[in-house]
Amino acid sequence: IRPFNLGKTVNTRELGPEDIDRLVTVKGLMLRASSIIPNVKKAFFQCLVCDQTVTSEVDRGRITEPTKCPRQECGALNSMSLIHNRGEYADKQVCRMQEMPESIPDGQTPQSISLVCHDDLVDVCKPGDRLEITAVFRGVPVRVNPRQRTIKALYRTYLDVVHIKKTDRRRLTVDDDIANQDGRKPAYQSGDEIEVQSEDMIAKIQEISRLPNLYETLARSVAPSIFEHDDIKKGVLLQMFGGTNKTFQKAGSPRYRGDINVLLVGDPGTSKSQILTYVHKIAPRGVYTSGKGSSAVGLTAYVTRDPDTRQLVLESGALVLSDGGICCIDEFDKMSDATRSVLHEVMEQQTVSVAKAGIITTLNARTSLLAAANPIHSQFDLLYLVLDIVNEQSDRRLARHILSLYIEDAPETGGTQVIPIDTLTSYISYARNHCHPVLSEDASATLIQCYLDLRKLGGGKQITATTRQLESMVRLSEARAKLRLSNTVEKEDVEEASRLIREGLKESAMDPRTGLLDMDLLTTGQGSYDRGHLEDMRKELLNLLNATDKATLRWADVLAEFNAQSSVGISEEQFSRALAELEQQQYVKVSGRRGLRVIKKLT
Structure with missing residues (x-):
């Protein structure tokens, strides 16, 4: 028997001693799940003296071990040995569930609780799933030492799961037909916090999809x-x-x-x-x-x-x-x-x-x-x-x-x-969940044309679009087709996707000096115009250094002479970047700090 839909859902932090051994419904977020653990359902004992066998049922995780041989002719004390490979086992999994993020009180940290799942409830959910658990709240004593029978006054609590309902349809990983092939109702349910499967809601969704705008x-x-x-x-x-x-x-x-x-x-x-x-x-x-x-x-x-x-x-x-x-x-x-x-x-x-x-x-x-x-x-x-x-x-x-x-x-x-x-x-x-659009012939042709138009925006010199932008256009076109609840991507979907990408690039990848798109501004932070300007400065600086016979020059003197010869002055930052390029190519070496910096020619 797997009861569910108790009506009242309690929070993890609201569970107390009065709820022990009671059926409760708790909502939470799955944090982690252990591997499958073999759990003994029926233990098999054999007498070491006369080979008499006996089975023992497991009750709440406890095995009642016979103290003496049940055979009257033998009756040997403490002679019963557990035979592992002849017992009956069931699947068991220990999971950790945290309370829902939206139900955490202000200023407090989230609390979590252990879940114990058996048989067909094993591996139903994965970390990140939102669950509604129907379970029995259990409390078990904790031993002072695993080798001693003495127990503490403190009890450890967990939830013995009897039913799992997932509150997000798209996260269901187990096929209902597989779980239900033996004719029994599945021990888990898939659902949605907002029931999109109801006929009224589907009718409303279809009505919205027919709006002209x-x-x-x-x-x-x-x-x-x-x-x-x-x-x-x-x-x-x-x-x-x-x-x-x-x-x-x-x-x-x-x-x-x-x-x-x-x-x-x-x-x-x-x-x-x-x-x-x-x-x-x-x-x-x-x-x-x-x-x-x-x-x-x-x-x-x-x-x-x-x-x-x-x-x-x-x-x-x-x-x-x-x-x-x-x-x-x-x-x-x-x-x-x-x-x-x-x-x-x-x-x-x-x-x-x-x-x-x-x-x-x-x-x-x-x-x-x-x-x-x-x-x-x-x-x-x-x-x-x-x-x-x-x-x-x-x-x-x-x-x-x-x-x-x-x-x-x-x-x-x-x-x-x-x-x-x-x-x-x-x-x-x-x-x-229901729309999986594919490209039509008309949309494919429009997609190619939009990509070529995007490539031309840089005037043939700058890179304005890569294949990543083409794939982005495909994804956005499919999303707009889903928005219309259509399974086919049309021409207008591609045009809107292209417009969105073009508008975004105009704002973020437009070179203010040339007025053209340059993807290098996004990828490297430096446009082709800046790179060309830096290369010109590097060449002029190298010519200036080669024109003098001195092996070592003061940094400030070289900057002043460079600005005197140039029609457009350059800043210290631009000068430092040009010098760094020359230093990387091993033409010069810069040493010293601030006003004491000197430039030494290496070639």
Whole structure:
């Protein structure tokens, strides 16, 4: 018998002594799961004197060992020996569950409790799953010493699981048909915190998908309290829908990710963190973290010692826990380089490789990354520059918008129609589960043309797009097709994806001196114009040094003479960079500090 749906759900921290040996329902987040442990169901004993056998049932983990041989002719005391290979065993697994992040009281740390699963409940859930557990709350005494029978007054508690309900449909890893092939009801259930499978909700979702201005309506519904930033909202909206993961059948073909990564870069006070917080609330599965408070192992996976078995176990970090969802990272630029470098594998291969403390494995991290800061990374599909520009007209509209929030709680940019957050979450979940769009012939031709147009924006000299931008366009096009609940990517989907990428690049990769796009500004922080200018300075500086007979020159004198000969003066920083190039090529050597610096010619 596996009861569930008790009606009342209690929190982990609310369980007390009065609940021991009672049936309770607890919601929580799975942290870790042990390997499968063989658990004795029926013990087999044999007499060492007369070979008489007897079986003993196990009651709550305790085996009643016979004190003497049951055969009357023998009756030998303490002669019964346990025969391991003739007993009956069942699968057992010990898991650790933490209370839900949203149910933790302010200012307190999350509490966790052990779960003991048996038989068909083993390996049903994995770390990161949100669960609703129906279990018996147990308390067992703790021995002072494993070799002594003396026990402490303190009891250790755990949950003896009888039923598991998953609250996210997309995380189900066990096939219902396999678990139900013997005719019994499965011991676990898949569900959703917001039931998207109900007929009323599906009818409502289909009705929304037929709206004439669906794309604009859904974009307005994303964080309606945030003023403008329409393209950013559209990009984040497409990220939540996601593209389609593809693995081609040809031998050696790699797996192409469908998850979209978005980076928001800009001035403080431009609502970047608010957008991250909003996405974290409605994303089906995700983790919110700050760059300064995150370490490399905290994002990927770390090795810890299990308090019960004292063995080393692997615990999942933020990126692995948000597998299948969105990981929001704020203050991305405050993150250390070592921490940020672990994201490269996650963003491209969508895995986390671990080799530490004798544990060598690869974990799935199929997550979309939404970050806010100003670093330099090329793995992001969309990069938005969020600037705070002084403009009286836009400032007046922003002030009116903020005041409307206080007065009427109805933002101006919300428009006439805004979809409620619950319905929007259900719509996104339904689209991700039921729509798997493929490219049409027309869309493929448009995709090639848009990519070629993007390559031409640099005037033939600068790199304006790479194959990464082409793959980004494919992912965004698929996401926009999902938004329409369509299984085919159309021409207008590709055009909108191309527009979003082009607008993002115009803001972040536009060289202010030439007015052309240059991807090197994103990847190296230096455009082709700056590199050419630096090369010209290096040549002129080398000619100046070769023109003099002195082997050693003062740094300040060379800078003054260089500026005197040049029509356009250069700064000390530019001069230092040109000298560093010459020093790297072993033409000169710079020694000394500040005003005492000297330049020594090596050739």
